[in-house]
Amino acid sequence: MRMNQGVEWAAHVLLSLAWVDDGEPVSTARLAASYELPQAYLNKQLQALVKAGLLESLPGARGGFRLARPADKITLMDVVVAIEGPEPVFQCTEIRKQGMGANIPARSFRYACAVNTSMHRAELAWRKVLAAQTIADIKAEAELHAPAVAGVARRAYGRD
Amino acid sequence: MRMNQGVEWAAHVLLSLAWVDDGEPVSTARLAASYELPQAYLNKQLQALVKAGLLESLPGARGGFRLARPADKITLMDVVVAIEGPEPVFQCTEIRKQGMGANIPARSFRYACAVNTSMHRAELAWRKVLAAQTIADIKAEAELHAPAVAGVARRAYGRD
DNA sequence: GGGAACCTACTCGGATACCATGTGTCCGAGTAACAGAGG
DNA sequence: CCTCTGTTACTCGGACACATGGTATCCGAGTAGGTTCCC
Numbered sequence: 003m004r005m006n007q008g009v010e011w012a013a014h015v016l017l018s019l020a021w022v023d024d025g026e027p028v029s030t031a032r033l034a035a036s037y038e039l040p041q042a043y044l045n046k047q048l049q050a051l052v053k054a055g056l057l058e059s060l061p062g063a064r065g066g067f068r069l070a071r072p073a074d075k076i077t078l079m080d081v082v083v084a085i086e087g088p089e090p091v092f093q094c095t096e097i098r099k100q101g102m103g104a105n106i107p108a109r110s111f112r113y114a115c116a117v118n119t120s121m122h123r124a125e126l127a128w129r130k131v132l133a134a135q136t137i138a139d140i141k142a143e144a145e146l147h148a149p150a151v152a153g154v155a156r157r158a159y160g161r162d
Numbered sequence: 163m164r165m166n167q168g169v170e171w172a173a174h175v176l177l178s179l180a181w182v183d184d185g186e187p188v189s190t191a192r193l194a195a196s197y198e199l200p201q202a203y204l205n206k207q208l209q210a211l212v213k214a215g216l217l218e219s220l221p222g223a224r225g226g227f228r229l230a231r232p233a234d235k236i237t238l239m240d241v242v243v244a245i246e247g248p249e250p251v252f253q254c255t256e257i258r259k260q261g262m263g264a265n266i267p268a269r270s271f272r273y274a275c276a277v278n279t280s281m282h283r284a285e286l287a288w289r290k291v292l293a294a295q296t297i298a299d300i301k302a303e304a305e306l307h308a309p310a311v312a313g314v315a316r317r318a319y320g321r322d
Numbered sequence: 323g324g325g326a327a328c329c330t331a332c333t334c335g336g337a338t339a340c341c342a343t344g345t346g347t348c349c350g351a352g353t354a355a356c357a358g359a360g361g
Numbered sequence: 362c363c364t365c366t367g368t369t370a371c372t373c374g375g376a377c378a379c380a381t382g383g384t385a386t387c388c389g390a391g392t393a394g395g396t397t398c399c400c
Contacts, residue, residue: 003163003164003165003166003246003251003344004163004249004251004253004343004383005163005251005252005253006163006383006384007255007383007384008383008384009252010252010254010255010257010277011257013277014257014258014277017277027333029332029333029334030333030334031332031333035261036261036262037257037258037260037261037262037263038257038260038261039257040384040385040386041386042385042386042387043384043385043386045333045334045335046335046336046384046385046386048334049334049335049336052334052335059333059334059335060333060334060392061333061334061335061390061391061392061393062332062333062334062391062392062393062394063330063331063332063333063392063393063394064332064333064392064393064394065332065333065334065392065393066333066334067334078280078281078284086163089164091163091164091165092165092169092170093164093165094170095167095170097170097171097174097197097198097199098174098197098311100197100198101195101196101197101198101199101318102196102197102314102315102317102318103197103314105314106308106310106311106314107310110307110308110310110311111308112307113307113308116300116301116303116304116307117170117173117174117177117300119303120238120292120295120299120300121238121292123291123295124238124288124289124291124292124295125288127287127288127290127291128284128285128287128288129284130287131283131284131287132280132281132284135280135283135284139280140276140277140280143276143279144276147270147272147273147276148266148270148271148273150266150267150270151258151266151270154262154263154265154266155262157262158261158262163383164344164382166344166345167344167345168344168345187372189371189372189373190372190373191371191372200345200346200347201347202346202347202348203345203346203347205373205374206345206346206347206374206375208373209373209374209375212373212374219372219373219374220353220354220372220373221351221352221353221354221372221373221374222352222353222354222355222371222372222373223353223354223355223356223369223370223371223372224353224354224355224371224372225353225354225371225372225373226372226373227373
């Protein structure tokens with residue numbers, strides 16, 4: 003079980019676009035070059051972000067992507083859901099009802115599977131922390147630890 | 163990103179063995195039959211549990227598996243690690259250092275990647291809740307909601 | 323000189339291959355129980 | 362009746378295929394900007 007690499011890319015791209023934030027879109031080519039990522043595949047991931055409403059895409063020459071809403075309104079939870087989808091990581095297949103479970107009266111299954119409940123509880127904790135962290139938070143931390151990055155990003159995406 | 167099905171199987175098997183707990187091993191054949199699972203593949207997963215020290219395997223006729231330690235000493239975290247491995251779900255590839263990142267002075271990377279830090283924080287919350295739940299806890303909850311299951315399990319695995 | 327039409331270059335977007343990992347299966351090594359012969 | 366030995370049946374364990382989803386790529390539809398021609 004490993005998270006899609008696209009999540010990492012998406013987070014960094016959103017971060018980069020938060021640094022630009024002058025309304026000017028940035029093309030996939032620039033974004034891919036700035037992190038040495040395969041351009042076409044990055045584009046595919048960005049499409050997922052557009053579909054999720056995190057990015058806006060501008061077609062045509064001088065087109066590209068820009069944030070669809072302020073960075074402090076985009077959580078890591080949004081990013082993960084946009085790339086990975088809304089399905090839970092642990093998916094209960096109700097094997098308790100199979101085999102010997104078929105001999106148990108149906109009323110015993112009125113409550114949710116206890117294994118699933120416990121797994122779900124852990125996943126909720128994960129999602130809660132993800133939802134509490136915004137791109138703006140990460141941006142602030144990055145600038146605190148490495149003030150140089152903001153300028154480098156703006157220079158990389160500037161029109162020159 | 164979906165968790166291995168083996169995790170669900172492992173949890174239920176450990177639960178079943180917690181209900182037997184008379185020291186008598188239960189064979190893969192019985193366990194697989196009791197949940198209608200493919201026997202050979204279940205065996206493969208159980209081997210992982212043995213390697214992780216959660217189960218003991220007894221070879222030979224009348225052999226099988228039994229818990230290596232009490233159910234209240236086996237957490238869901240142990241189960242997940244046994245099947246999925248110890249690697250983090252989100253694996254940072256340090257793309258911040260690539261492309262435009264190469265122009266940034268090395269001292270800026272003294273601190274960990276902020277994206278990774280946030281992801282790691284969420285994952286820690288997940289692991290913490292997993293580690294707080296034991297097989298014994300799940301067993302208690304299942305018996306509370308469906309008292310019939312314990313007897314059915316014992317009957318399914320008994321020597322008759 | 324101003325404006326409109328055309329052309330070009332660049333962008334996103336989806337359709338299309340490739341590959342790694344999870345899923346599923348098979349067969350062999352090894353062991354415990356049983357049966358039978360011998361004492 | 363007890364003990365030893367050979368056989369048998371059953372178990373785990375690892376090596377071997379298959380399928381699904383993540384990874385990577387290519388090409389077409391569409392748009393903005395620049396250019397050229399005409400008025």
